[in-house]
Amino acid sequence: MSKQQINVGLIGYGTVGKGVVRILEANKKIALRKAGVPIKVKAICDLKPIDRKDLYVKNFRDIINDPEIDLIVELIGGYEPARTIILEALKAGKNVVTANKAVLAKYWDEIFTTAQNCQQSIYYEASVGGVIPVVQGLSEGLASEEILEIKGILNGTTNFILSEMTKRGVSYGEALKSAQQAGFAEANPSFDVDGIDTANKLAILASLAWGGWIKVKDIAVKGIADLDIQDVLITQEFGYDIKLIGSANKTKDGIDLSVQPCLVKHDHAFATVENEYNAVMITGKDSGDVLFYGKGAGQGPAASAVVSDIINMSEFIVTNTAGIVPDVVYDKKTKIKILPSGKSKAPYYLRLNVVDKPGVLSKISGILGNNKVSIASLAQPDVSGSDSVQIIIITHETKRENLEKALKQIDASKSIVKTKTVKIKIEL
Numbered sequence: 001m002s003k004q005q006i007n008v009g010l011i012g013y014g015t016v017g018k019g020v021v022r023i024l025e026a027n028k029k030i031a032l033r034k035a036g037v038p039i040k041v042k043a044i045c046d047l048k049p050i051d052r053k054d055l056y057v058k059n060f061r062d063i064i065n066d067p068e069i070d071l072i073v074e075l076i077g078g079y080e081p082a083r084t085i086i087l088e089a090l091k092a093g094k095n096v097v098t099a100n101k102a103v104l105a106k107y108w109d110e111i112f113t114t115a116q117n118c119q120q121s122i123y124y125e126a127s128v129g130g131v132i133p134v135v136q137g138l139s140e141g142l143a144s145e146e147i148l149e150i151k152g153i154l155n156g157t158t159n160f161i162l163s164e165m166t167k168r169g170v171s172y173g174e175a176l177k178s179a180q181q182a183g184f185a186e187a188n189p190s191f192d193v194d195g196i197d198t199a200n201k202l203a204i205l206a207s208l209a210w211g212g213w214i215k216v217k218d219i220a221v222k223g224i225a226d227l228d229i230q231d232v233l234i235t236q237e238f239g240y241d242i243k244l245i246g247s248a249n250k251t252k253d254g255i256d257l258s259v260q261p262c263l264v265k266h267d268h269a270f271a272t273v274e275n276e277y278n279a280v281m282i283t284g285k286d287s288g289d290v291l292f293y294g295k296g297a298g299q300g301p302a303a304s305a306v307v308s309d310i311i312n313m314s315e316f317i318v319t320n321t322a323g324i325v326p327d328v329v330y331d332k333k334t335k336i337k338i339l340p341s342g343k344s345k346a347p348y349y350l351r352l353n354v355v356d357k358p359g360v361l362s363k364i365s366g367i368l369g370n371n372k373v374s375i376a377s378l379a380q381p382d383v384s385g386s387d388s389v390q391i392i393i394i395t396h397e398t399k400r401e402n403l404e405k406a407l408k409q410i411d412a413s414k415s416i417v418k419t420k421t422v423k424i425k426i427e428l
């Protein structure tokens, strides 16, 4: 007998969880029309008692083991017990929806192998790009494509911080605080600002694009925590915006993966992506560039994507097709060649703050030149009232590993006392 109603068990009633309950209740009729049957939240688990006493359950296993629950939604975030919840739910014969990119990127093999073995589905649209349907867009909309490149602003918190610094001159710290208050940031915001959240999302998209499992450790990751308002002001004057970009590029020697702050010209498509918005450009061999854009963080956008997953999955449960057609074609035998980090070339913006000593400039230029880093321009803005000089260098296209080597030598040099180095890739 086919199902008359889909019962949802929700684990994690925070920013996104509360949004999911609100949207499911407000959009009951839309959900019914699309899923074919009513969808009801039957139980909610959280660490602390919640305002919905009628639905509250203390132990997540009471939800997983409830035979009336069809679908488990994991919204606690982090690695554990999120991994255990997802695996136990799949093994208990439940379909799963999650927004947790950290757990997916880290346990991709274990989670999708379990889902395949248990013939259950796992949907995770909200895990990348918030409300943007990029997971479905890439895995279904572009199913025919040989993917050549994925490049994106994939983190709402850092994009919001950079926008606030650029548009309103707000300090990095203040902007981060506002992002946390708005519900954009991860429970541990270093995941956002250190680029890890972007790397998790990039790993998911790259794994979908090229099959197999691309691990976060294969990605060279640098976040925005080193940047100051001065970098924003200086690069604005040069005609650039700073964006944290995750990029995966298919080269003849392997996939080149990185997350780093980048300078984009004011007329670049990514320059118009502001605040918590995200954008992902996917380039296929035949499709050419396909641009996805929308809100990447916040209660409404994230919960909307989760509810869409719940509705789509409900339709499959009702028609008895959930888990039969795998939602991700994951083949652990697919081996993906990764280009060693450092081999890719780009021009860079460098800001070095050094203690002013005779000959310091020529020493820095010499070390860069000895490492095949050629300088396109060098400026020394006046830092009045201080014994430190600020040196802004724009390099020609250079191999990342050569630049890293030169910066290490500058660091180690006894005659150069450096107080700060900022390095930003320049997008061509």
Ligand SMILES: NC(=O)C1=CN([C@@H]2O[C@H](COP(=O)(O)OP(=O)(O)OC[C@H]3O[C@@H](n4cnc5c(N)ncnc54)[C@H](OP(=O)(O)O)[C@@H]3O)[C@@H](O)[C@H]2O)C=CC1
Pocket (backbone or CB within 6 Å): 011, 012, 013, 014, 015, 016, 017, 045, 046, 047, 048, 060, 075, 076, 077, 078, 081, 099, 100, 101, 126, 127, 130, 183, 184, 185, 186, 187, 296, 297, 298, 299, 302
């Ligand atoms: N916020 C956003 O804009 C977006 C978030 N996401 C993802 O969605 C997920 C949820 O994020 P968000 O709602 O912002 O996070 P929150 O921290 O706001 O919510 C998580 C909730 O889960 C609870 N919780 C933590 N551990 C447990 C546990 N063991 N058992 C039961 N409940 C638990 C927390 O309780 P307590 O507060 O007491 O710790 C909290 O209420 C994360 O994976 C995040 O990466 C994805 C897209 C956008």
Ligand SMILES: N[C@@H](CC=O)C(=O)O
Pocket (backbone or CB within 6 Å): 127, 129, 130, 154, 155, 156, 157, 158, 184, 185, 186, 192, 197, 296, 297, 298
């Ligand atoms: N912390 C994340 C939330 C959404 O994934 C972000 O800022 O993008």
